[in-house]
Amino acid sequence: MAGLIGLDWGTSSLRAYHFDGLGRIAETRARPWGIRQLPDGGYDAALADITAGWPALPRLACGMVGSRGGWREVPYLDLPADIARLGDALACLRAADGMDVHLVPGLRDPQGPDVMRGEETQLAGALALQPTLAGASSWILPGTHSKWAAVRDGVVTGFRTLMTGELYAVLQRHSILGGNTPAEEDAAAFARGVAAARDSGAAGALSRLFSTRALMLDGVLAPASAPDYLSGLLIGEEFRAALADGLARRDTPLQLIGDAALCERYRRAAALFDIDLPPPVQDAAAHGLWRLAVQGGVVAAIEETRAC
Amino acid sequence: MAGLIGLDWGTSSLRAYHFDGLGRIAETRARPWGIRQLPDGGYDAALADITAGWPALPRLACGMVGSRGGWREVPYLDLPADIARLGDALACLRAADGMDVHLVPGLRDPQGPDVMRGEETQLAGALALQPTLAGASSWILPGTHSKWAAVRDGVVTGFRTLMTGELYAVLQRHSILGGNTPAEEDAAAFARGVAAARDSGAAGALSRLFSTRALMLDGVLAPASAPDYLSGLLIGEEFRAALADGLARRDTPLQLIGDAALCERYRRAAALFDIDLPPPVQDAAAHGLWRLAVQGGVVAAIEETRAC
Numbered sequence: 001m002a003g004l005i006g007l008d009w010g011t012s013s014l015r016a017y018h019f020d021g022l023g024r025i026a027e028t029r030a031r032p033w034g035i036r037q038l039p040d041g042g043y044d045a046a047l048a049d050i051t052a053g054w055p056a057l058p059r060l061a062c063g064m065v066g067s068r069g070g071w072r073e074v075p076y077l078d079l080p081a082d083i084a085r086l087g088d089a090l091a092c093l094r095a096a097d098g099m100d101v102h103l104v105p106g107l108r109d110p111q112g113p114d115v116m117r118g119e120e121t122q123l124a125g126a127l128a129l130q131p132t133l134a135g136a137s138s139w140i141l142p143g144t145h146s147k148w149a150a151v152r153d154g155v156v157t158g159f160r161t162l163m164t165g166e167l168y169a170v171l172q173r174h175s176i177l178g179g180n181t182p183a184e185e186d187a188a189a190f191a192r193g194v195a196a197a198r199d200s201g202a203a204g205a206l207s208r209l210f211s212t213r214a215l216m217l218d219g220v221l222a223p224a225s226a227p228d229y230l231s232g233l234l235i236g237e238e239f240r241a242a243l244a245d246g247l248a249r250r251d252t253p254l255q256l257i258g259d260a261a262l263c264e265r266y267r268r269a270a271a272l273f274d275i276d277l278p279p280p281v282q283d284a285a286a287h288g289l290w291r292l293a294v295q296g297g298v299v300a301a302i303e304e305t306r307a308c
Numbered sequence: 309m310a311g312l313i314g315l316d317w318g319t320s321s322l323r324a325y326h327f328d329g330l331g332r333i334a335e336t337r338a339r340p341w342g343i344r345q346l347p348d349g350g351y352d353a354a355l356a357d358i359t360a361g362w363p364a365l366p367r368l369a370c371g372m373v374g375s376r377g378g379w380r381e382v383p384y385l386d387l388p389a390d391i392a393r394l395g396d397a398l399a400c401l402r403a404a405d406g407m408d409v410h411l412v413p414g415l416r417d418p419q420g421p422d423v424m425r426g427e428e429t430q431l432a433g434a435l436a437l438q439p440t441l442a443g444a445s446s447w448i449l450p451g452t453h454s455k456w457a458a459v460r461d462g463v464v465t466g467f468r469t470l471m472t473g474e475l476y477a478v479l480q481r482h483s484i485l486g487g488n489t490p491a492e493e494d495a496a497a498f499a500r501g502v503a504a505a506r507d508s509g510a511a512g513a514l515s516r517l518f519s520t521r522a523l524m525l526d527g528v529l530a531p532a533s534a535p536d537y538l539s540g541l542l543i544g545e546e547f548r549a550a551l552a553d554g555l556a557r558r559d560t561p562l563q564l565i566g567d568a569a570l571c572e573r574y575r576r577a578a579a580l581f582d583i584d585l586p587p588p589v590q591d592a593a594a595h596g597l598w599r600l601a602v603q604g605g606v607v608a609a610i611e612e613t614r615a616c
């Protein structure tokens with residue numbers, strides 16, 4: 001029996017993939033068991049439950065499960081980090097069922113400094129799907145903590161975290177910019193926010209945050225549209241900052257990884273920067289887990305394929 | 309009986325000054341009665357209480373009392389705004405005691421857009437105290453919503469709000485950057501945050517916010533010192549952004565207005581930008597209220613002086 005169980009284990013969710021011996025996904029399962037909200041019995045119980053009924057296969061996990069406060073802390077690899085060597089740096093723990101769980105290390109950019117856990121696996125998967133981009137590309141992984149990463153010759157040369165999703169949420173809920181009015185979708189307000197960030201120049205969008213309130217006082221921004229304006233301002237700032245510090249370049253392909261609906265907002269923002277962003281890469285984590293398992297010898301995919 | 313009652317009436321506090329006919333402060337009183345937390349009886353009751361026992365004098369108020377949701381909305385004056393003409397634009401309401409309360413308008417910068425209420429009066433007072441700065445100067449009014457303003461030939465030519473105090477508070481209380489550890493003062497961590505903002509270049513400090521967490525993971529920033537690092541990052545970003553968009557210039561005097569302890573943090577940050585900031589102007593609001601009352605004919609100070 002060949003194959004792999006891949007685990008994408010983050011702060012707030014757990015996703016498990018059962019791969020066959022050719023790296024095809026036979027089944028995917030998801031649970032709300034991030035490392036901050038584990039079921040009774042902790043990691044072992046979560047693992048037993050989500051893999052119930054699956055064959056006993058090698059297991060590889062990525063994400064916050066390898067962080068301090070996770071199942072076992074795996075040290076970060078410092079940049080520059082060769083994606084093709086990531087599989088050499090896997091860590092390992094012995095689970096209560098007596099079998100191993102291999103763990104992908106996160107990456108650390110000494111500039112910043114900055115860290116990621118899980119996104120390195122998505123990058124590995126995305127580059128496996130689009131190998132022509134390994135030469136020179138930039139990547140956006142939108143989310144609570146969006147990551148922008150630059151890749152040159154298969155090596156992650158730099159990345160930066162933008163706390164866009166979290167900032168949006170705390171400003172909406174806890175600041176003067178949040179309203180009592182339910183939010184309504186307003187594409188024009190979103191575009192206006194993106195443009196405000198783009199046009200803020202080197203001063204940056206933090207110096208335009210208060211415009212959310214001033215525009216409401218002006219009567220040109222309805223309170224229900226303020227959330228979309230703020231969202232545009234914060235997402236637009238990601239593009240402005242990435243272009244300013246070279247993490248994204250107009251002469252280099254830029255590619256999204258992630259949730260389709262959220263990525264669509266980034267595509268709309270990109271258009272206001274005259275950047276044509278293709279649709280996002282899907283299932284990057286799963287592809288990355290398989291690729292790194294092969295690289296790291298957790299599974300021996302090629303031999304198995306040959307045996308067929 | 310000559311003189312003035314000046315009211316600095318903000319969102320969370322009310323301060324009243326009893327000026328004699330020469331513009332000297334005879335008495336100052338303060339109450340926690342900002343426009344969001346008025347006593348029973350509202351504005352009239354607050355005014356009657358805080359001026360109890362004072363002579364019936366002309367009254368001039370600045371701040372959020374003139375905002376939408378205040379006692380009476382006074383339209384903003386758009387920039388460029390000549391400080392010497394601000395007194396011409398006072399509004400007026402009739403209080404329950406049958407006497408007038410004059411109101412100072414706020415300012416609006418169509419660039420941004422951005423707005424201020426109350427700070428224009430502090431600027432008027434500071435320029436009355438330091439008239440040589442009217443030719444060319446930049447001003448910092450630190451606070452929950454810090455304001456940076458540029459003055460040329462007595463005219464406010466531009467300003468910007470940085471939500472530093474509010475951002476600091478919501479990030480500390482509600483984001484992943486906040487700790488469970490009580491904050492400890494750490495001047496080195498503050499300086500490190502300022503330097504991180506300064507060195508973020510055109511990308512800006514929003515792209516360095518997550519470094520607060522990465523430095524804690526690195527073990528070089530103690531959780532108790534993270535608040536001072538974050539404070540330095542946000543205050544440093546004010547300087548970086550203001551220098552980037554020309555609101556502050558290295559060839560133009562820069563001056564603080566406000567609370568001594570908070571201003572001291574700005575002076576320490578300025579030093580890391582090789583800017584020598586003098587101690588802050590004190591009692592700017594009181595001086596501004598008197599100056600604008602004279603300008604607007606609410607009191608006739610010079611005639612009174614002559615009568616003596």
